[in-house]
Amino acid sequence: MLIWIIKRDLLLAVRRQSDVLTTLFFFIIVVSLFPLSVGPEMNLLRTMAPGIVWVAALLASMLSLGRMFSNDYIDGTLEQMLLSPQSLSLLVLGKALAHWLVTGIPLVLMAPVLGIQYDLPGDALAILTISLLLGTPVLSLIGAIGAALTLGLRGGGVLVSLLVLPLYIPILIFGAGAVEASMAGVGFDAHLSLIGAFLLVSLVFAPWAAASSLKVSLE
Amino acid sequence: MAINWFKYSSPASFYSLAGKMIPFFTVIAIILLAAGLYVGFFVAPTDFQQGEAYRIIFIHVPAAWMSMFLYVVMAFWAGIGLAFNTRLSAMFASAIAPTGAMFTFIALWTGSLWGKPMWGTWWVWDARLTSELILLFLYIGFMSLQAAIDDPRRADKAGAIIALVGVVNIPIIYFSVQWWNTLHQGASVSVNQAPSMATTMLAGMLIMVFASWMYSIAVILKRTRIIILERESHTAWVAGLQKKGTVS
Numbered sequence: 001m002l003i004w005i006i007k008r009d010l011l012l013a014v015r016r017q018s019d020v021l022t023t024l025f026f027f028i029i030v031v032s033l034f035p036l037s038v039g040p041e042m043n044l045l046r047t048m049a050p051g052i053v054w055v056a057a058l059l060a061s062m063l064s065l066g067r068m069f070s071n072d073y074i075d076g077t078l079e080q081m082l083l084s085p086q087s088l089s090l091l092v093l094g095k096a097l098a099h100w101l102v103t104g105i106p107l108v109l110m111a112p113v114l115g116i117q118y119d120l121p122g123d124a125l126a127i128l129t130i131s132l133l134l135g136t137p138v139l140s141l142i143g144a145i146g147a148a149l150t151l152g153l154r155g156g157g158v159l160v161s162l163l164v165l166p167l168y169i170p171i172l173i174f175g176a177g178a179v180e181a182s183m184a185g186v187g188f189d190a191h192l193s194l195i196g197a198f199l200l201v202s203l204v205f206a207p208w209a210a211a212s213s214l215k216v217s218l219e
Numbered sequence: 220m221a222i223n224w225f226k227y228s229s230p231a232s233f234y235s236l237a238g239k240m241i242p243f244f245t246v247i248a249i250i251l252l253a254a255g256l257y258v259g260f261f262v263a264p265t266d267f268q269q270g271e272a273y274r275i276i277f278i279h280v281p282a283a284w285m286s287m288f289l290y291v292v293m294a295f296w297a298g299i300g301l302a303f304n305t306r307l308s309a310m311f312a313s314a315i316a317p318t319g320a321m322f323t324f325i326a327l328w329t330g331s332l333w334g335k336p337m338w339g340t341w342w343v344w345d346a347r348l349t350s351e352l353i354l355l356f357l358y359i360g361f362m363s364l365q366a367a368i369d370d371p372r373r374a375d376k377a378g379a380i381i382a383l384v385g386v387v388n389i390p391i392i393y394f395s396v397q398w399w400n401t402l403h404q405g406a407s408v409s410v411n412q413a414p415s416m417a418t419t420m421l422a423g424m425l426i427m428v429f430a431s432w433m434y435s436i437a438v439i440l441k442r443t444r445i446i447i448l449e450r451e452s453h454t455a456w457v458a459g460l461q462k463k464g465t466v467s
Contacts, residue, residue, distance in 0.1 A: 145384060149377045153367045162363055163381055166356040167388050170395040177399065198391075209384055216376040 001086045005094030006101070012071075013102045019067060024106045027060040031114045042119050049118035050128060050179035057107050057132060058168050061139040064103045065147040065164070066157055068095055068140075069214070073151055082218055092214065093207040096144040097137070104136030120183075127182040127192075134195045135175045141199075141206035142167050148213035171198060228307050230447045231456045237440040244437035251430035258423035266420075272336040275329050277423055281431040283326040286354060289319035289435065293361075294386035297379035307443075309375035310450065312382065313365055314442035318435050320358035327351055346400035350393045357385045371450055 013020055034052045035045055072078040081091055111132050115125045146164035150156035178191035227233045259277035266273040293315040300309035330348060331341045342348065361382055368374035451457050 145380070149364060149381060150367070155367060159363060159367050162356070162360045166353050166360060166392070167384065169353060170388075170391050173395045173399045194395075205387075209380060213377065213380050216373055216380065219373060219376075 001090050002094045002097075005091055006098045009095060009098030010101060013098070019064070020102050020106065023060050023064045023103045024110060026063060027056050027107050027110065028114065030056040030059060032117075035117075045118050046120060046183075047180075049115060049120050050124075050176040050183075052118070053111055053114055053128060053132075054135075054172050054176040057111070057136060058139065058165070058172060060107060061103055061136060062143060062161055062164055062168075063157075064099070065143040065160055068099050068144060068147045069151050070147075070156075073218075078214070079218060082214065088211040088214065089207040092144055092148070092210045093141075093203075096140045096207065096210070099144070100137045100140040104132075104140055107136060108132045120179075124179050124183045127188055128179045131175045131178045131192060131195060134192060134199055135171045138171050138195070138198050138202050139168060141202040141210075144210040145206060145213055148210045148217060151214070151217040171195065174198075228305050230307050230310070230451055231454075233307055234444055234447050237444050241437050241440050241444075244433050244440070248430055248433035248437055251426055251433060255423055255426035255430050258419060258426060263419045263423050264417055269337060272333065275333045276420075277427045279326060279329040279333060280424055281428040282322045282329065283351065284428060285431045285435060286319055286323035286326050286351065289315055289322065290354060290357065290382075290389070291386060293319060294382040297375075297382040301376055301379035301383070306375075306450070307447075309379065310446045311439070311443050313375070313378065314439045314446055316358055316362050316365075317442070318438055320355065320362065322431070322435075323351060323355045323358060327355065344400070346393075346397040349400070350396045353392055353396070354389070357389075361385070 031052055034048065038044060038048070069078060072081070082088060108129060112125045112129050115128050120128065143160075143164050146160040146167075149163065150160045153159060174191045174194045178188040178195070181188040181191060227236055255277060259274055263274070263277075265271055293312045296308045296315070297312035299305060300307075300312060327348070330351070334343065335341050361378055364381055365374045365378045368377055448457060
């Protein structure tokens with residue numbers, strides 16, 4: 001069931017590649033806007049880079065949340081999935097993982113390139129990539145709750161940001177914090193461990209909460 | 220004699236009970252407010268470090284406590300409503316949210332007014348200020364989610380889920396903000412020094428805390444009554460109230 005839903009969502013994503021590319025280019029554009037707004041001063045940009053990349057990743061991941069359930073909701077597939085005897089939490093987990101593979105992984109792969117633009121040193125680039133690799137699945141999992149709650153509502157896209165962004169704050173703090181710590185020469189293991197802990201906790205609880213939200217939304 | 224508590228989980232009987240309780244809590248709130256403000260402004264001594272400006276504590280601290288406490292109460296009732304499918308609990312949770320958001324705003328506002336004379340700046344990215352700001356975002360998220368859903372049953376349940384997710388996240392957010400703060404900020408501004416208070420100061424503050432409690436109870440009951448009327452407007456007992464002219 002889990003593998004099946006991931007495969008299905010990936011196939012749908014491959015058939016509509018523009019969606020994936022839009023998210024990725026949004027990420028790149030947001031990151032590129034900051035030097036234009038604060039000036040090309042390299043020392044300033046280097047200190048701001050982890051935060052900028054992480055905020056852009058948060059926004060890009062959030063913007064694509066609408067697609068997680070809405071297409072299936074519109075054509076009625078989601079209702080059929082709810083009627084099936086399979087566990088709904090497992091289905092939500094599969095959809096969140098597919099969302100991460102489609103939007104999170106491209107961001108993770110792109111982040112080192114953007115980091116080079118900001119003149120980040122090599123090991124900071126590695127930490128940035130690792131922190132994003134651990135952190136973006138949490139964004140997809142927490143986002144699934146917001147996406148399920150706002151399913152089919154007017155102005156759902158703006159509403160989901162109000163619901164989800166405050167919950168993203170701990171990930172942002174420790175994700176950007178890990179990179180800053182490695183640049184400052186202090187230990188960054190604690191930050192990464194905490195993101196890993198968030199990942200494990202949200203793997204267990206977020207699909208369950210999102211599944212109950214889906215039931216509420218489709219009642 | 221066993222009291223049948225479940226009697227009051229019906230909106231109709233709770234409506235009349237709340238109507239009897241509101242004047243009681245309003246009067247106590249006004250008395251406590253007057254007493255607390257009197258103690259705060261006239262009895263409590265001037266602080267030798269902060270001068271007269273510290274007196275904002277009599278509003279600020281009760282507001283900050285209530286803002287956090289009300290979120291937990293709101294999530295509790297929302298959770299009860301979700302688990303046992305009791306309509307009144309969900310209505311009560313929706314009635315708490317605006318009062319909680321108001322106290323959060325007051326805490327931020329008075330904190331900022333207090334910060335200016337003490338630290339020379341309206342705002343610092345201190346752990347407490349930042350987490351209070353995030354609490355305001357959580358309240359606003361809860362209220363806007365409920366406002367966006369037309370079906371009241373769905374609004375109740377969706378709001379309950381986001382309130383419960385928020386309540387699980389509050390400690391995580393609080394500790395991460397605190398850690399972020401200690402990593403980033405030098406010790407230029409410290410809010411963590413708690414000087415020992417004079418007894419009258421403490422008494423004034425506690426009276427104000429109780430005044431805020433009573434005020435919250437009165438206002439939340441009033442708002443619950445209005446929500447009950449809105450939701451139950453199709454029922455016979457609301458129509459009966461209208462006939463008697465007790466509800467315009």
